[in-house]
Amino acid sequence: MKKLLNTLYVTNPEAYLCKADDALVVRVDGEKAMQLPFHLLEGIVMFGYLGCSPAVFEACAKQGISLAFLDAGGRFLARVEGPVSGNVLLRRAQYRASDDEGAALALAQRFVAAKVHNARIVLQRCMRDYPEDAGEDLADAVKALKGHELGAFSTCGADELRGLEGDAAHRYFSVFDRLLRVQDGFAFAGRTRRPPRDPVNALLSFFYSMLSREVASACETVGFDPQVGFFHRDRPGRASLALDVMEELRAWYVDRFVVSLINRRQVCVADFDSSEATGVVLGDAARKNVLGLWQQRKQEQVMHPFLKEKVPVGLVPFLQVQLLARYVRGDLDDYPAFIWR
Structure with a gap:
């Protein structure tokens, strides 16, 4: 409790x-x-x-x-x-902020800046832990992400911010393979989706989906409308707000977990199935195994950067959504995005 x-x-x-x-x-x-x-x-x-x-x-x-x-x-x-x-009041405030280009952009900038920051820290941790492999490409990517992180707050509109976020993601994933210490079948040449074309992308897509579900549940729990976001555009059936909030958690929550699964040899290439229709996916037995490890990860403790208190990793999405609700209602002067140190 x-x-x-x-x-x-x-x-x-x-x-x-x-x-x-x-x-x-x-x-x-x-x-x-x-x-x-x-x-x-x-x-x-x-x-x-x-x-x-x-x-x-x-x-x-x-x-x-x-x-x-x-x-x-x-x-x-x-x-x-x-x-x-009070949910009707929260949702009214949410809809007003979403329709206000300035208010929506201010929140979107925080989501993106936190996402880029956390991705940069993931790469910097790799450079620190494996200095012998820290080449110029990794250092250049870290430098570029630092610029994108700062640049997010000077964007003039949502489209410009989306372009910056896309560039940052490209730079990050261009060196993502450097995080992998096991290369046997886990080569990573870039992000592929719908369907994923290799085991690394299969793991990323699977756990991004898990995280999206958890953030959407958090939105429902607090009383938000999960389909009305500030950065992702409205689309029928898409939980845009959940996608907004999960941006800041992707690298810290999912990417590090996937890298850990591979580097600790908790998954192997034989755990994956592939077909033209589905691409590469986890087999049933492997899926059960990694979900158990995912649940273990969620029980680990982390110091929340805003609350200054240790909390289970699995509660971080709920806390971020709750903090967002307080900001949208006007109880907080700013939204404290999750910034990993």
């Missing part, structure tokens, strides 16, 4: 929530693990929950506490709220 930003995240699947007087009680295996007064809570998020008493539902509904249920993998299932909800 973790209480952050007045929201209780219940990540233990054996936890049961009940009510005692004016307090929420979390029990695990029949023993009290935590007790919090309801008036200190704005929301409760349960991952793979065991159960929740009707008295807790009633207390949350009466006191305006959002109660959200997600499966163990982080997929949004449902949200329970009373008759009075």
Whole structure:
């Protein structure tokens, strides 16, 4: 269990929530693990929950506490709220900001600058850890990304920002193969999608999809409309806001994880299937294995750069969306994008 930003995240699947007087009680295996007064809570998020008493539902509904249920993998299932909800106010503010070119651009610049920054840090870590392999191409890419990071804030419109983001992604992936210490079947010549044409791209695409799902669940949990973004254009069926927020998390969350899988030999070329229609994809057994490793990764602790508190990696998307909601509502003066140090 973790209480952050007045929201209780219940990540233990054996936890049961009940009510005692004016307090929420979390029990695990029949023993009290935590007790919090309801008036200190704005929301409760349960991952793979065991159960929740009707008295807790009633207390949350009466006191305006959002109660959200997600499966163990982080997929949004449902949200329970009373008759009075602030979500309509949040969504109105979201729609206004999305329609305001200046406000939308300001947020988009933060998403992109954080994305480029985190990609640059990934490359710099490689140069630090393997100085013998740090060639001029890697150093040039780091220098270029630094320029793109700073340049994001001087762009005059969304199209210019998209061009800058595309250039930065190209420079980053042009040297991405330098991060891979295992070359047996894991050669990487560039990013390919729909379908992925090699095992590295297959892993990147698979876990980008996982991250997108988690961020979309976070948007639903907080009360955003996941399909209305600030950087990605509206498109039917696309969770544009989730794609916006996940930009800053791609390199830190997914790319490092994929590189780790390969370098630790936790996947091999034989784990992948290929066809003309689907491209290269993970086989069923390998998918189950890497998903288990993904869940382990989400349990690791990281120091949140804005909250200055250690949190599970898997909660970072939820915290970023919650911080974004506070900014959109006007509770924060600026949106603190996730900046990896």
